[in-house]
Amino acid sequence: MTSSRATLIQVAERAGVSLASTSRALHGSGASEAMVERVRAAAAELGYSPDVTGRSLRLRKTFQIAFAVADIGNPVYVEMMTAIHEVLAPHGYRVVVMTTGDTPASTTELVRSLGSGFVDGMVLSPLRTDDGLVRAIKQAPVPVVVIGRSLGDQGIDSVSTDSAGGIGQAVRHLLETGRRRIGFLNGPPDTTPGEARRRGFDAAASDPGFAAERVEVALAEDFTVAAGVAAAHRLLAGAPDGGARLDAVVAANDLLAIGAIRAARELGLSVPEDVAVTGMDDTELGRVFQPSLTSVSLGSDERGHAAARIMLRLVDGDAGEPQTTSVGPRLVVRESTVPRPARASAPGEGVR
Amino acid sequence: MTSSRATLIQVAERAGVSLASTSRALHGSGASEAMVERVRAAAAELGYSPDVTGRSLRLRKTFQIAFAVADIGNPVYVEMMTAIHEVLAPHGYRVVVMTTGDTPASTTELVRSLGSGFVDGMVLSPLRTDDGLVRAIKQAPVPVVVIGRSLGDQGIDSVSTDSAGGIGQAVRHLLETGRRRIGFLNGPPDTTPGEARRRGFDAAASDPGFAAERVEVALAEDFTVAAGVAAAHRLLAGAPDGGARLDAVVAANDLLAIGAIRAARELGLSVPEDVAVTGMDDTELGRVFQPSLTSVSLGSDERGHAAARIMLRLVDGDAGEPQTTSVGPRLVVRESTVPRPARASAPGEGVR
DNA sequence: TAGTTTCCCGGAAACGTTTCCAGGAGATGT
DNA sequence: ACATCTCCTGGAAACGTTTCCGGGAAACTA
Incomplete structure (x- = not known):
């Protein structure tokens, strides 16, 4: 000083x-x-x-990339941010974290603010999207890469994943391991992830090979453990018509899944014996949880890496057609769905 | 575009x-x-x-604050970052995330790079510190606020916590609940947190009222669950001299604590009946874990808030004497230490 | 040796903004 | 009616950097 x-x-x-x-x-x-x-x-x-400000002014380039999500505390976004930083930092780019707010309008406002030129580009994972936001992204004065929905056909670079298909993987896994009465624990269905999960579950349920005897759905207020506990209680409290209790829960999220496990325990049910639970996102939390959580990995770090690489290409002026790259979902089976754990590996497996 | x-x-x-x-x-x-x-x-x-670059050049002010830690994926740092962002964003400041690397030298280099003027200040939580780093911080061309060690006497603004005292709280809690054979599971002792924890444990153990019959120490290679599992195995495998097995583990960290619980389970021990486990940092992970984790909160969000407020004061030119503000540790008792859980509250308590 | 190319250097402009300074117009006071 | 003051405006400089452009010297070719 x-x-x-x-x-x-x-x-x-x-x-x-x-x-x-x-x-x-x-x-x-x-x-x-x-x-x-x-x-x-x-x-x-x-x-x-x-002095970088003088340099930026002359070069018209800030060497900064924004990463914007609704909740920077969410483990999934943290993973993405870490991945993005890993890719960008070696190329001399700094990462600026920003929050989008919950609504499409606030997100649109944020995208518009890119006009101030404080970053060379933005990696954006919007929770909710509307036409106005899509328009704003297309008209943004700097490159925007969207993580979460495939908007390639809209002329927007994006990195997506087939979370709907991932839900399908989870459902099939449960059916294959003998479950027949399946609950679907989703978050707010008006969000991008919530909508995709719902679509995935509907598709799985309307598959000819769908052998379930019973299906129920509950919506949590948001994608948190607490909301998951509450909603899972409704799901597991018992069938309203006196039918047999659910023996599996497909959660839209690792946090919701852990809420479901907690609710199960509170109801005196054991996981996975009485009820199997699957999550989604394959977070650290799920890996270390007991029972460890069967979860559909959506490759948060891969998506982050991919988005960052696309961004590098864009800021280096290599335009090309906007494209959607996609990373496939991948079911990781752990203790929360199979009574005799398939833990063939060393102690601490899956734990970083 | x-x-x-x-x-x-x-x-x-x-x-x-x-x-x-x-x-x-x-x-x-x-x-x-x-x-x-x-x-x-x-x-x-x-x-x-x-245009903010033109504005920055003229005003000699970027409206950006850096947040630099060794591992931006660590839940504790995520919490701090979130808190810092919460405070700074309403004042029009953006947050730039940076990594310090593992060594004092790389951290020093980062602090020196502040000379390029890409931020108006930096909130720094160094994993390891040396004289060179302290000097660099003092000479930094922009304000630096350190989270982690009290450096007020060195002329550096800092936000600290008494993690040593926190370890003491955990030890006393275990003694009060009847534990007598205590293991201390620490991370690398050459890190700032590792050193403080060690100091705290030594102080607790040399207290006149320290009623333990047996004490053992194990060092994990780093502050992760996997390292915790390995080190806890050594701790719990059985007393080398054939004495009674430990009935409590004080972990330096929530991640290490969860590693310890996992190791205990692998050894057929139940938590908290056979062995009680305490963590530190009071992370979300520990709150939702089963059994939920007794942990010493170091107020990560409070510290983040405090650091950000100090930073605001500094960048607004209100210099004043460098000072250390401190937030007290606070033991949060949960299931991992008390056989009959004190869970008097509603389902999902302590879960966000 | 003369012409041509190559290589470096210095002057000056430009990036977009804020702010100092001087001046003009109008209002107020005596 | 004149002086003084207030209020507003425009010109110009400044923040620190990169790069275009012109020119001079050296190196090459014929």
Whole structure:
């Protein structure tokens, strides 16, 4: 917190050369060996470090990428952010975290604010989308890569995953392991993830091979453990018509799944013996939980990586057609669905 | 991704007034009512939004604050980041996430890079510290607030917590609930948190009222669940001299604690009946775990809030003496230490 | 040796904004 | 009616950097 910093002009004076040469010697090309040495020495003496705001203004480039989600505390988004940072940092880009708010309108406002030019691009994972948001993204003054929905046909670069298909994988797994009375624990259906999960479950349930005898659905107020506990209680409290109790719960989310396990325990049911539970997202939380959680991985880190790589391509001016890249869902079977755990691996397996 | 954006000059031309007046009309004071209206209209027609890089250059202010830690995926740091963002965003500051690397040297390098002026300040939580880092922080060209160690006497603004005292609270709690053979599961002792925990345990163990009959220590390779499992196995495998097995484990961290619970289960021990386990940090993970984890809260969000508020004060030029503010540790008793859970509250208690 | 190319260097402009400064117009006071 | 003051406006400079452009010297070719 000391003396004001040295500027390029001062370095130039110190080295006794022009400003232009100084700049060239430090960054660009076209400087003689002697010049480079001389300027370097002067810069070192003065402890010069280039000012990025001046640089940004001239270059029209900030070397910053925004990452915007509704809830930066959500483990899934944390994983994405980490992945994005991993890819971007080595290329000299900084990551700015932002929150979208819950509504399409607030998200749209955020996208519009990109006009201020504080970042070179934005990786966005909107919780809810509408036409206005899509329009805003298309008109954004900097590249926007969307994680969550395939908007390639809309002319928007996006990284998607087949979470609907993932729900299908979970359902099939439960049927294959003998479950017949299946509850579907979803979050708010007006969100992008909620809508996709619902679609996935409906598709699975209308499959010819769908052998379930009983199906019930409950909606949690949001994608949290607490909401999951409450909704799962309704699901597991007992069949309203006196039918047999559910023996499996497909949760839209690891947090909801853990809520379901908790509710089951509170009702005196054991997991997986009495009721099997599947989650989605394959979070650390689910991996270390006891019983460890069977979950559909949606490759949060892969998606983050992919989005970041697309972003790098875009900010380097390599435009090309907007495209949707997709990472496949992958069921990871753990203790919460199979009575004799398939834990053939070493202690602490799946734990980082 | 369309036409290049409108500049203030274009707004001025459109409004038919000078550049200076345009700027004043939009931000500053000293513009007539008519002028403001006229300029506003022109700006609206052109869809003008001010360019922050130009603004930053002139104002010598970026409205950005860096948040730097070793591992941005760590739940504790995520909580801090969220808290910091909550405080700063309403004041118009953006948060830039950065990683310090594992060593004091890499952290020092990061602090030095602040000379480039891409942020107005940095909230830093270094994993390891040395004299060079302390010097670099003191000489940093922008305010730095350190979370983790009290460096107020070194002339550095910092937010600390008494994690050593927190370990003491955990130990006392275990003694009070009848435990007598206590294991201490620490992380790398050369880290700031590791060192503080060790100090705390040593202090507790040398207290006159320390009634334990047996004490053992194990060091995990890092602060992760996997490392915790491995180290806890050593701790719980049985006393080398054939003495009675430990009946309590004080872990330096929630992740290590969960590792310990897992190891206990693998050894056929039940928690908390056979062995009680305490964690530290009071993370979401520990709250939803089964058994829910008795943990010492170090107020990650409080610390984040405090650091952000100090930062706001600093960037607003209100210097004052560097100070250390401290938030107290707070033991939260849950199922992992008391056989008959004190869960008097509603289902899903402590779960967000 | 003269002409041509290559290589470096310095001057100056530009990126978009805020603010200092001077001046003009109108209002107020005597 | 004149001086003084207040209020508003426009010109111009400044923040720190990169890069275009022109020119001079050196190196090459014929």
